[in-house]
Amino acid sequence: MISAAERAIKKKRSISEEKKDMISGYLYIAPFFIIFAVIGLYPALFSTFLAFQNWNGLSPMSFVGLENFKVVLADPLFWKSLYNTIVIGLLGTAPQLVIGIILAFLLNLSFLRFRNFFRVTIFMPYITSMVAVALVFSVLFSNHESSLANYILGVFGFDPVNWATSEWGTKIAIAVMVFWRWVGYNTIIYLAGIQSIPGDLYEAATIDGASKIQQLMYITMPLLKPFIILTVFFSTVGALQLFAEPTVFLGAGAFTRDEAMTVVMYLYRDAFKLQSFGTASATAIILLIIIVIFSAVNTLLTSGVGRKKRGVKG
Known part of the structure; x- marks a missing residue:
């Protein structure tokens, strides 16, 4: 007969294995999301932010609201x-x-x-x-x-x-x-x-x-x-x-x-x-x-x- 302690240890090991598989899966797909965040998402968010600013690329930004x-x-x-x-x-x-x-x-x-x-x-x-x-x-x-x-x-x-x-x-x-x-x-x-x-x-x-x-x-x-x-x-x-x-x-x-x-x-x-x-x-x-x-x-x-x-x- 398997004791309660042994069952708890096996359950903990299975959970840890599931976590390892999940982490490895995220690591495999992470490059796409990192590249998308750097090349696609960040420029889009920054452009949205700039739409409400007055900026020529060098001087400090100033908030102008909907003026643009x-x-x-x-x-x-x-x-x-x-x-x-x-x-x-x-x-x-x-x-x-x-x-x-x-x-x-x-x-x-x-x-x-x-x-x-x-x-x-x-x-x-x-x-x-x-x-x-x-x-x-x-x-x-x-x-x-x-x-x-x-x-x-x-x-x-x-x-x-x-x-x-x-x-x-x-x-x-x-x-x-x-x-x-x-x-x-x-x-x-x-x-x-x-x-x-x-x-x-x-x-x-x-x-x-x-x-x-x-x-x-x-x-x-x-x-x-x-x-x-x-x-x-x-x-x-x-x-x-x-x-x-x-x-x-x-x-x-x-x-x-x-x-x-x-x-x-x-x-x-x-x-x-x-x-x-x-x-x-x-x-x-x-x-x-x-x-x-x-x-x-x-x-x-x-x-x-x-x-x-x-x-x-x-």
Whole structure:
């Protein structure tokens, strides 16, 4: 028979072993949380703190309350940058989601030859260096009449456009750059979603006489709904955080011109050009609120894709 003392010792040993396993488990995952706290959490909290301070990076901080938010919201350039961000985001993001689904559907067709080649080719812009992208698009959308974009306009009888200086010319050029760079990324995501759909559904639809367009609308689109919601969410966040494309396209004068200044460029200008870290942090918080609102609205709208209306039977 095991005495009460021996049972207590065994129980204590088992508890200590459980504690050792728990501690070792926390130690294994600790590097992630430490890195996240240093790189992600601390800057976010410090930025929130700075939003209520007046600080140029060197002098002592002074508490100003909501004054930084008032300054940003009263600045016409902020609203202009928000307008630019939304317009460029719509022009560059909305078409790529629609065309991405169509391209993914075409790349999944069984009779298409060289499918792997086309898949790699369409994904190449995503991994292309931004320096190379800037060089290519600066040539394509050059202000010169012989540039490719102006040549195409001339074929259709339109006058040449000063792409790098005009209001809408700059927005369209940057939107095309965003579309070209990200359409392949979304296409690959949609392609993965299409390949997860059972082929029996398409075979049954073909036997019933459904065309490829009908299969796309009534089979592919409803079953791609989770992937569409994911890409819409990421695209919304990415569009509202647009920075690299307008910066590299406009070059050194990007922060002195307002026809293509985005909210993140406005934030960057305040922080690193004007040394006004308080208003820059306030802009970051305002941008976060805008991203949450736009993402929630777009997710709600996208969640209705493929939803069938049910009639009430009497």
